[in-house]
Amino acid sequence: LAKTTQPISMDSYEGQEVNITCSHNNIATNDYITWYQQFPSQGPRFIIQGYKTKVTNEVASLFIPADRKSSTLSLPRVSLSDTAVYYCLVPPPYNFNKFYFGSGTKLNVKP
């Protein structure tokens, strides 16, 4: 079971870069690493996905070391609107009974 481990919560200030690390020691060879963002009372929203090395889009960057046992979501220059819960997923593509969101990381951005 490719479960993930993330910090329960993090605090930051506006304008800072925030890095959230996720551990996934049992990740399978073909698994992607996907991050979602969830605001209160809304459904999660896809942020970024990667397989190895580094992926960057207009919202975030995802850093994945060679052993792929962890990954780091990087949010550049956060604002108050980035306050949300961030989930790291490693979904086994052919075993959705193990599609596990976990509790995520609650990011609190302060002014």
Added chain:
Amino acid sequence: DADVTQTPRNRITKTGKRIMLECSQTKGHDRMYWYRQDPGLGLRLIYYSFDVKDINKGEISDGYSVSRQAQAKFSLSLESAIPNQTALYFCATSVAGGEGTDPADTQYFGPGTRLTVL
């Protein structure tokens, strides 16, 4: 995401009542899912469906049933609601990994249904 809609958005019911939550999508996705979320916790998968003729149990299917009426519609039923089924329920859709331009198995979520069982 406006492409995935859920009805009702809020529902208060009593123990023992039968409740149906409905989900519709206009994204043309084959895969649909139902999740529940309890306060301060992550999402847990209840049921999922890869196409109209496919239904699978998720992590917490006991006390729930589903119906995939069409590619675009996936309903969740609570046959006899109980208070510990009070939660926020989300429907989601996705395409299979590698299809189209979506990253593998990206899920698109509806706005949620807040269900309270008294």
